[in-house]
Amino acid sequence: MQAVTLGPTGTYSHRAARSVAEDVTFRESVTAIVEAVADGEAERGVVPVENSIEGSVSESLDALSRGEVAVVREVVTPIRHGLLAQSDEFSVVASHSQALAQCRDFLEREYPDVDHEAVASTARGVERAREDPTVAGIGHPATAEPDDGGVALELLAEDIQDRSSNATRFLVIAPASERTDAGGKTSIVVYPSANYPGLLLELLSAFADRDINLTRIESRPSGDRLGDYLFHVDFEAGLYEERTRAALADVEELASNGWVRVLGSYDTEHVVE
Structure with missing residues (x-):
């Protein structure tokens, strides 16, 4: 199997992708990864979606809401950041914006006068x-x-992340035709195309009334107009369950003027390296 993820060699995405496939190739953006899978250029894609310190990866959420893909697996991996340089005489620290943010306290404490440069990935920063x-x-x-x-x-220093519990959640995506109902967790995207008092409560109630635990709900701009939002929802139930089908029926009715994209059900794997 061949998987595509954020490059180059050595990124945390690369490490997560190696648990999915031996043949790993790279793209420079999450959008390009989703497009490669949707177009059939790649069998699997591995995209970062959430970090325990910095929260959700907006580009991933937006790409998943647009791409015709399915989520078939979740990979959670710990993040261990090190500070790497040719010597201790440097004036710039380069890394992915999320990595810079995850090490903010260390950098402000140890290197308050050093400039920060955001690049496409942690591996690009190491290359710099x-x-x-x-x-x-x-x-x-x-x-x-x-x-x-x-x-x-x-x-020069290791384990410089601000919290030792730092971990990132990656989603493994496949062509939409491979969406499965099996698995203990499900992701959907909801665009109600409506805005009225109690809309979000009604959306949440569809799951609460059936004792389905939401593990994440996040709003993102729809891109159509200011103040118009869609919702990314993860919950602990599989699409094969009757309670899930009943909840989704309610959600689809609430979003009758918009749409609901069911990304699929999947299981979680923890990868430590």
Whole structure:
């Protein structure tokens, strides 16, 4: 099986994708990953959707609401950040914006005068550190040693994330035709195309009345007009369950002027490396 995820080699997405497929290729954005799977260019995609410190990944939520794909698996992996550089003489720290935010307290305390540079991935930040001695990267400690014989970096500090419980949740996506009803967790996207007092309460009640636990609900702008939103909902029940089908029937009625995208049911795997 072949999977596509955020590159280059050494990103946390790459580490998660290796638990899905041996053949892993890369794209520069989550949108490109979703499009590759929807168009049949890739069998699986692995996208970060939520971090325990910084919350949801907006680009992933938006791409999933637009793409014709299914969620078939969830991978949760701990995040261990290290500070990597050619020496301790650097003036810039480069990494993905989420990684910079996850290490905010450490950077402000230890390197208050260093500039921050957001790049496409943690691995890109490490590459910047290999190329430029004035740049440090934030990434997995194992990426200090290059795979191709390039410049080795010093691991100046490790476990620099602000909380030791730091973990990221990745969703494994497949073509929409492979959506399954099996699994203990389900994700849907709801666009009510309506706005009135009590709308959100009615949406929540569809699940609460059937004793279905919501693990996440988040609103995102629809992009159609200001103040217009859609909702991403994750809950602990499979599509094969009668209570789930009844809840979704209520939700679809509430969204009769809009739409409901059922991404699928799946199970969770914890990957530690």
